[in-house]
Amino acid sequence: MTILSFTLILLGGAFLAGLLGSLTGLGGGVVIIPLLTLVFHTDIRYAIGTALVASIATSSGSASAYVKEGITNIRLGMFLEIATTTGAVVGALIAVYMPTNVVAIIFGLVLIFSSLMSFRKKMEFPADKGDSKLAEQLRLNGSYPTVTEGVVNYKVHHVPGGYFMMTFAGVMSGLLGIGSGALKVLAMDNIMRIPFKVSTTTSNFMIGVTAAASAVVYLQRGYISPGLCMPVVLGVLAGAFAGSRLLTRANVKGLRIVFSVVIGFLALQMIYNGLTGKL
C-alpha cells in the first residue's frame, strides 16, 4: 500500500468515525484508536497522539456553537479544568512508564464503559436538595435558556466529589488520548447533579483544553505524526460537520445501538490484543 492510498482509506475511515461519533454523541475520538491499531496496524503511541489531536478538533468545532447559545457553564468548566488539566499532565507522565499492552487493556475497559453509558436511562435528579456552600462561594450555580420554560436556574452539588472524578477523567484523557467525555458527563450528571444539556455542552467545552494539556507533551515526545494527523483531522472534522447537519433527520436511537455494539467489539479486541501482547 502506498502513502496515497493509505491516506485516502484513513480519510474515509475518519469521516465515518466523525459522522457516527457526532450522530450518536459518543465523540469521534473513541473509534480512531481501534481504527488505527486494529485495522491499520499502527503503533498505539502514534494512535494516541492522533486521537488526541482529533478530539481537540471536534471539541473546539462543536463547542463554538454551544458557547454561543449560552448553555455552557463557563465558570464551572473553567473551575473543573484545573482538575482535568492536572490529571491530563499526570496521565501523560505515567504513559511513559506504562507498557503499551496495559494501555490497550485500560483503553478497552474505558471504551466498554463509554458505550454502556450511552444506553443509560436519562433521569434528572431532583434539584434544589440542599445547597452546597462551596458551589455558592465559587459561583458555580447557573442558568440556561430554554424554548418552552424560559430561563431555567440550577444548582451545583458535591463539588469535591465532582472535582475528584474530573481529575480521574483527566488522567484517562492524558493516558489514552481520548476526550473521556463519558467520564466527564458522569461526574457532572451523577455527582454534581447538573442538567444534561449543561453537562454535555460543558464537558465538550472542557475536552479541548484537557486534550491540549497532554498534547503539548506528546508533541515533544514524537507521538503526533503529521502523516496520520492530516487524514484523521480532516476526515473527523468533515464527518462531524456532516453529522451535525443530518442530526435533525436521522433515526439516532437505532444507530446508537449499532454503534455501541461495534464499539463493544472493538473494545474486546483491544483487550484481547493487549492480553496476548500484540499491541
Next chain:
Amino acid sequence: MKQVLSKYFRDKDIQQLIGKQLRIGVIASSVIVFIGGVIYLIRHGHEQPSYGDFTGVREGLADLPGIWQGVMENKGMNIIQLGVVLLIATPIIRIAFSVIAFLIEKDYLYVGITLLVLGIIVFSMMGGLAG
C-alpha cells in the same frame, strides 16, 4: 481604547467572541493541514507508510523552531504539523481570552482560576515532561 474594549467584551459578547475564536482556529488549522497534506502527498504519495513500530517523528517535527524552519523550506510534513500546532493552540488561546473576559467583569476569583489552568498547561509545555 479602554472604553471600546469594555463595550466589546460584555458578558454575552465575550461568549460570542470565544465561539468565533474557536471556529476560526479550527478552520484556519484545517486549511493549513490540507495545504501541507497536498504537498506531502504529491512528493511522498508513492512511498510506503511505516507506522508499525514506534520511532517518534523525524527531526524538526517535535519542536516549534524545527517545525517553523521546515515550513520556510515548504516541507509538506512541517506545514501539516504547523496546522496541528495551531489546532492544539486553539483551546489554549481560548483560556487566555477568558482571563481578559473575567478581568473586565472584575471577577478576580476566576481571573485566578483561569490563570492557574493556563499555568498548568504552560508547565506541561515547558516543564521538560517529554522525558
